[in-house]
Amino acid sequence: MKALVLMEPGRLAFDEVDVPEPGPGEVLVRVRAATTCGTDLKAFLRGHPQIPMPGVLGHEYSGDVAAVGEGAPFEIGQAVMGVHSAPCQQCRWCLGGQENLCDTVMSTKVLGSYAEYLLVPERVARLNLFEKPDHLDYATASLLEPLACVAQALIKTPPKPTDQVVVVGPGAIGLLFVAALKRLGVQDIVLVGRNRTRLAVGRKMGARTENLEGFQAQADIVIECTGKVVVWEASPSWARRGGTVVLFGGCPAGSTASFDTKRLHYDEIILVSPFHFGTQAVRQAREWLIDPEFDVSPLLTGTRTLQEGPEVFRDLEAGVGVKYVFVP
Ligand SMILES: [Zn+2]
Ligand SMILES: [Zn+2]
Structure with a gap:
């Protein structure tokens, strides 16, 4: 499959990588929209401790289920929206109502939505992947992750x-x-x-x-x-x-x-100083997004192909546009 790979800071390659195969509980998503994010820009400009290089970039997405592993709660062809992480719901922080600080929430997150396919891990598929209603377009649905961060902050304050x-x-x-x-x-x-x-x-x-x-x-x-x-x-x-x-x-x-x-x-x-999000914030963000009155379209600058990736990140670096939507 085609993917946008961050080789080193400043260098994005439009490359061919293997399509991952879903294991038990995992869901393979055919990505229909993957929005750009400030974290990706930081990684592009100076590297990021949480983002391995070389590696396929991108963590915001929506798409269609292309394949499922045994026991995964989705069907092939279903339109889905999700985030890239989920808490363990067993550690001290999860049990204490601070899922956003879960011991393993960051180490188990999935990256790589700037590609034709994204493999969603079992934990994320079980807790933080949802059906996308038809009336919600893929680009807007891809905003679930950043909006969940916002929801977390507003639940706290x-x-x-x-x-x-x-x-x-x-x-x-x-x-x-x-x-x-x-x-x-x-x-x-x-x-x-x-x-x-x-x-x-x-x-x-x-x-x-x-x-x-x-x-x-x-x-x-x-x-x-x-x-x-x-x-x-x-x-x-x-x-x-x-x-x-x-x-x-x-x-x-x-x-x-x-x-x-x-x-x-x-x-x-x-x-x-709120960080990341728990499952409640993801559900709050989803509720906002599926409300037809909730209009975030002005912040979507435009649609781009993965091939145009390097140009998109140069534009973001220069402060041109807000959020671009890759359609792989
Ligand atoms: Zn993001
Ligand atoms: Zn936990």
Whole structure:
């Protein structure tokens, strides 16, 4: 099969690789859509500790079941949507209600959706792979994984409709937050950033937008989606007394951030830094996506072939477009 292989940072190859065969409980998916993600861009630019090289890139997907292993809960031909990981539901974290921190959730995740076929492991097929309803297009269904991350954060920090929520960083995740906040009935959503095109997408999705330069706010909730230390450090200054700051964007390994202790303590600013998602968040994200009123189409920049992969990542590096959809 054809696949987009990350050979080393900066080098993507359009290559021929073997089609995997499903073992017990596994599901082979014929990929119909695979959306690009910030994590893939990071891996492309500087390598990523969680992404082996050389290896087929991509972890967001939707498609049709092409083959099933013994006992897998799907049928050939069924349209499916899923995420790339699932918790063990047995470790200390899973049993304690923190499935997102499961001991083996990251080590057992599956990569390789930028290919004609993706083999979904037994655990993921059992817990986090679902039927895709006909009315939902494959590209939108492929957003289940990033939206599950967003759902995890909003389950942990549920906004009230009357809250002012500031979202910093108009990339795909920031824009998905805008969509989810709208869905939760939040009236006052402020999207802050520098990239004018992406801010315009945010306005289309119902946010008010502001330039990051000189931005000031007294928000009930601030959601940081840039993964930049300077923005982490600035985020508490945009929260009201007693407000919550959600540090969502992961910063480079080894980086440190410092905060004004007086502000955090005497103004009781709550800092939370949600990571990944549990099974509940995946189901929440799926419920949003299958709602015909939930419109995330403005953040899908366009459809590309796998062959166009290197060009797509150069565009993403230059901040052109938000999320591309590979149709292998
Ligand atoms: Zn992703
Ligand atoms: Zn676990």
